[in-house]
Amino acid sequence: MINQTLRDKLSDAYMAAIPIVTLNFFWFICSLPIVTIIPATAALFYATNRLAHGKPADWHTFYEGLRLYFRRSWLWGLLNVVVIAVLVSNFVYYGHIDAQWASVAGALIIVFSVIWLSLQIYTFPLLIEQEHPHLRLALRNSVVLLIRRPFFTLGAVVLILVLAIFSTVVIFPAWFFVTASVCTYLANLATLNSIAKVNGTKPTTEPEPSEFPLEGSE
Numbered sequence: 001m002i003n004q005t006l007r008d009k010l011s012d013a014y015m016a017a018i019p020i021v022t023l024n025f026f027w028f029i030c031s032l033p034i035v036t037i038i039p040a041t042a043a044l045f046y047a048t049n050r051l052a053h054g055k056p057a058d059w060h061t062f063y064e065g066l067r068l069y070f071r072r073s074w075l076w077g078l079l080n081v082v083v084i085a086v087l088v089s090n091f092v093y094y095g096h097i098d099a100q101w102a103s104v105a106g107a108l109i110i111v112f113s114v115i116w117l118s119l120q121i122y123t124f125p126l127l128i129e130q131e132h133p134h135l136r137l138a139l140r141n142s143v144v145l146l147i148r149r150p151f152f153t154l155g156a157v158v159l160i161l162v163l164a165i166f167s168t169v170v171i172f173p174a175w176f177f178v179t180a181s182v183c184t185y186l187a188n189l190a191t192l193n194s195i196a197k198v199n200g201t202k203p204t205t206e207p208e209p210s211e212f213p214l215e216g217s218e
Helices: 002-031 037-052 059-068 070-095 100-129 135-148 150-169 179-199
Strands: none
Touching: 002 037, 002 059, 002 179, 037 059, 037 070, 037 100, 037 179, 059 070, 070 100, 070 135, 100 135, 100 150, 100 179, 135 150, 135 179, 150 179
């Protein structure tokens, strides 16, 4: 009986891993030109969002996400590029100044970097959850979720960072097969969980963006 239960669980895990690996493969192929990594990542967020809702996802889903969020993904991606560039350049600049105030400024930049990274756990998944996608609204709602659930958000960020760093340093080929899909899947799960907690409801398998009160508070 125990062996049968174990076999069933292993079988379920194997079946659940198939779309994760498939979607990661398409993300990797689409990201090879480098300049396409932003829309490819958006498509991966979209496909793993379906998985997080308990729905099936395959390469058709990936392509659908690529088509639906191609333009908005560039707005989101370029915003991140600009913010990261500003943060890194300022951190390097203040790092070369031998003064106490410069150390304080560097510490504040680190804090802001952590906050920005935490917001990105929610931003694109929230964009997908919206009935009428709007990046500014997704960012604002990300701030709401971060404020309401700071420790949960920090835990999700740490988990995803540990996974990404471990894959990069120890088993880099994992990026070809599972890492990107698992990271976006976890971000979607964290977003759905936080929405449910903030709204006082249980996470559902069906998205109902029109009933998402954070969106309607613009």
